[in-house]
Amino acid sequence: MREDVEGLDLSDVTANWVNAEVLRRQMAERVKALADLAHTPLFFGRLDHRQAPGADPSRPRAAQPPDPVGEAEPSLYIGRRHVHDAVGDPMVIDWRAPVSQPFYRASKKDPMGVALRRRFGYTGGELTAYEDEHLLDPAEEERASRLLQQEIERPRVGPMRDIVATIQPEQDEIVRSGLGGTVCVQGGPGTGKTAVGLHRVAYLLYAHRERLARTGTLVIGPNRSFLHYIEQVLPALGELEVKQATVDELVARVEVRGTDEAPAALLKGDARMAEVLRRALRAHVTPPTEPLVVVRGSRRWRIPAYEVEEIVGELLARDMRYGAARAALPQRLAHAVLVRMEQGGEAPDDRVQDAVARNPAVKAAVKQIWPPVDPAKLVLRLLGEAEFLAAHAQGLLSAEEQAAVRWAKPYRSVRSAKWSAADAVLVDEAADLVERTHSLGHVVLDEAQDLSPMQYRAVGRRCSTGSATVLGDLAQGTTPWATRSWRDALGHLGHQDAHVEELTAGFRVPREVITYASRLLPSIAPGLAEVDSVRRSPGSLSVRRVPDGGEDSGALDAAVLGACAEALGHEGSTGLIAADSRVPQLAAALTAAGIGYLSPGEETTAEARLTLVPASLAKGLEYDYVVLDEPAAVVAGEPDERTGLRRLYVALTRAVSGLAVLHRAELPPALADPREEPDPPAGADTPR
Numbered sequence: 001m002r003e004d005v006e007g008l009d010l011s012d013v014t015a016n017w018v019n020a021e022v023l024r025r026q027m028a029e030r031v032k033a034l035a036d037l038a039h040t041p042l043f044f045g046r047l048d049h050r051q052a053p054g055a056d057p058s059r060p061r062a063a064q065p066p067d068p069v070g071e072a073e074p075s076l077y078i079g080r081r082h083v084h085d086a087v088g089d090p091m092v093i094d095w096r097a098p099v100s101q102p103f104y105r106a107s108k109k110d111p112m113g114v115a116l117r118r119r120f121g122y123t124g125g126e127l128t129a130y131e132d133e134h135l136l137d138p139a140e141e142e143r144a145s146r147l148l149q150q151e152i153e154r155p156r157v158g159p160m161r162d163i164v165a166t167i168q169p170e171q172d173e174i175v176r177s178g179l180g181g182t183v184c185v186q187g188g189p190g191t192g193k194t195a196v197g198l199h200r201v202a203y204l205l206y207a208h209r210e211r212l213a214r215t216g217t218l219v220i221g222p223n224r225s226f227l228h229y230i231e232q233v234l235p236a237l238g239e240l241e242v243k244q245a246t247v248d249e250l251v252a253r254v255e256v257r258g259t260d261e262a263p264a265a266l267l268k269g270d271a272r273m274a275e276v277l278r279r280a281l282r283a284h285v286t287p288p289t290e291p292l293v294v295v296r297g298s299r300r301w302r303i304p305a306y307e308v309e310e311i312v313g314e315l316l317a318r319d320m321r322y323g324a325a326r327a328a329l330p331q332r333l334a335h336a337v338l339v340r341m342e343q344g345g346e347a348p349d350d351r352v353q354d355a356v357a358r359n360p361a362v363k364a365a366v367k368q369i370w371p372p373v374d375p376a377k378l379v380l381r382l383l384g385e386a387e388f389l390a391a392h393a394q395g396l397l398s399a400e401e402q403a404a405v406r407w408a409k410p411y412r413s414v415r416s417a418k419w420s421a422a423d424a425v426l427v428d429e430a431a432d433l434v435e436r437t438h439s440l441g442h443v444v445l446d447e448a449q450d451l452s453p454m455q456y457r458a459v460g461r462r463c464s465t466g467s468a469t470v471l472g473d474l475a476q477g478t479t480p481w482a483t484r485s486w487r488d489a490l491g492h493l494g495h496q497d498a499h500v501e502e503l504t505a506g507f508r509v510p511r512e513v514i515t516y517a518s519r520l521l522p523s524i525a526p527g528l529a530e531v532d533s534v535r536r537s538p539g540s541l542s543v544r545r546v547p548d549g550g551e552d553s554g555a556l557d558a559a560v561l562g563a564c565a566e567a568l569g570h571e572g573s574t575g576l577i578a579a580d581s582r583v584p585q586l587a588a589a590l591t592a593a594g595i596g597y598l599s600p601g602e603e604t605t606a607e608a609r610l611t612l613v614p615a616s617l618a619k620g621l622e623y624d625y626v627v628l629d630e631p632a633a634v635v636a637g638e639p640d641e642r643t644g645l646r647r648l649y650v651a652l653t654r655a656v657s658g659l660a661v662l663h664r665a666e667l668p669p670a671l672a673d674p675r676e677e678p679d680p681p682a683g684a685d686t687p688r
């Protein structure tokens with residue numbers, strides 16, 4: 001197929017240079033999308049139908065829809081891409097095509113016309129196994145898929161992989177939900193939220209390619225290292241055009257050089273700030289005190305102040321952006337002049353109205369009544385001038401709250417201000433009040449639980465006429481403004497009608513580990529269901545206490561390094577997760593011991609498999625083996641205990657095959673409790 005595209009001769013089909021260039025570019029992209037990926041097989045599944053898909057058994061064969069693969073070969077092969085043979089007949093069907101759906105959804109209860117489902121297993125690109133399910137055979141027992149387990153446990157090198165071969169039915173329902181609706185997915189660690197979000201984009205691009213090519217798609221993640229980790233999934237599925245960004249990058253209209261104390265950031269992220277900004281902006285509209293007088297030729301036309309005021313009032317009452325209303329005002333005023341002219345016996349046409357709209361008197365009136373406003377300057381004044389803030393925050397923010405929001409000392413200009421990340425969101429809100437933000441066709445918002453209401457609004461503006469996939473876990477919220485209710489969050493996003501779905505089956509973390517981590521749930525997110533892991537892995541958890549050596553943490557460092565070396569004895573990636581404050585010391589210890597390590601976001605390779613991860617960056621990432629250093633320090637690194645325990649919950653749930661927890665200080669009580677004692681610690685450990 002690639003050679004076919006490369007061999008196409010364009011000289012005859014394009015009439016001009018521009019068309020030829022466009023076509024050439026499209027072909028280059030097609031060739032890129034058809035690239036062979038090492039170790040990525042062309043197909044991973046097969047469906048044998050009882051009859052052609054879509055056929056109605058009650059109708060004669062001749063009246064059936066044509067069988068897409070021809071009657072002689074009733075099997076459908078399912079793969080990452082559509083593949084056809086030399087004459088254009090399909091050989092492999094794209095996993096997103098409607099006929100592929102039974103591969104993911106058919107069950108004994110509802111076989112969807114499928115007699116046999118075969119899953120193929122590969123090792124390094126070579127076909128090494130297959131698994132059959134005879135969906136119409138009542139005698140055949142249902143078994144858990146070994147291939148699924150192997151796929152999850154396949155050692156990780158490099159970035160996140162796709163899961164097309166093993167998408168589970170409840171995941172598939174989300175992946176294939178339509179473009180029209182916003183979906184919100186609550187799911188514990190490792191339930192596949194990120195995977196599902198990315199596959200949904202791939203699906204939507206397949207099902208609505210033209211529309212989304214016009215409107216655009218965007219994946220939003222918490223930080224750059226996370227985005228690096230996931231950035232290969234869509235290209236591997238042949239989708240090269242999806243953009244990625246963090247929320248901070250989306251709202252980067254001012255340079256962020258400052259930080260906020262938590263109380264200030266909390267207030268700046270509060271949805272009440274949107275109303276403060278709206279009021280402050282609209283206060284710039286000043287009702288006229290003078291009549292508008294336009295001189296044309298020898299005549300003067302006079303619009304009394306009350307009439308101008310009516311026009312202004314009408315524009316204010318309409319739900320228009322400040323800038324759009326400002327742009328409309330000259331024409332409205334010109335129209336009023338035109339009416340006067342007609343009453344005066346003239347017969348002005350549209351050109352006259354345009355000319356009047358450009359008349360210096362009209363321009364001057366507009367400037368005075370509806371002055372241009374720079375969004376950053378508006379926020380600069382609000383955060384810098386006590387009276388200005390008080391005037392517009394009255395009844396919304398208390399005096400103390402206003403004081404907390406204000407800068408300690410005002411800045412002189414937009415350039416010199418030390419904007420914080422929360423300030424930048426306010427500027428973005430103000431900018432949208434002045435001029436509507438462009439909306440994309442679809443936005444995937446991952447790790448949404450950490451967004452403030454104002455950040456949800458910033459994301460919502462970018463999908464105001466499109467739809468969104470919102471992914472998150474309330475138990476992993478680690479910001480002071482973390483989401484408490486998905487309904488509220490969706491309201492701020494402007495998609496209150498979204499479906500909220502829950503994923504409870506856990507794929508990443510083995511049962512032994514997730515059960516241990518879930519002991520924290522009652523204190524960090526009461527009411528949330530524990531993740532139900534699909535995998536048992538005896539021996540995957542070890543908790544070791546290192547004897548307290550007083551001030552010196554050398555013994556702990558040595559034990560941690562030992563655990564890393566042990567983990568690196570296995571294939572795949574190892575993550576050493578530690579409180580941010582412990583990272584420099586561990587980095588030095590690793591270097592002194594001659595153990596190389598990466599930072600999050602740097603790609604693991606066969607040679608470099610250890611990543612030193614500050615707990616604050618662990619969210620969303622995963623490693624085959626995790627060594628967790630000093631849980632008490634992870635908890636203490638956060639401003640309050642609940643946030644600390646949530647950070648710890650995130651750190652405890654990053655491992656696919658094994659987790660070693662090493663501590664010198666006491667563990668949080670829920671984890672120290674010896675019920676369900678984990679596997680006996682390996683090596684020379686002291687009992688807890």
Ligand SMILES: Nc1ncnc2c1ncn2[C@@H]1O[C@H](COP(=O)(O)OP(=O)(O)OP(=O)(O)O)[C@@H](O)[C@H]1O
Pocket residue numbers: 148151152161162163166167168171187188189190191192193194195196473476507508619620621622653
């Ligand atoms: N159906 C599946 N088949 C194979 N692997 C899967 C499946 N679903 C999820 N996984 C794997 O489980 C791991 C966790 O998935 P993912 O990162 O999407 O979870 P998450 O819910 O976003 O987790 P977190 O809350 O920790 O960010 C990944 O390695 C992913 O590939």
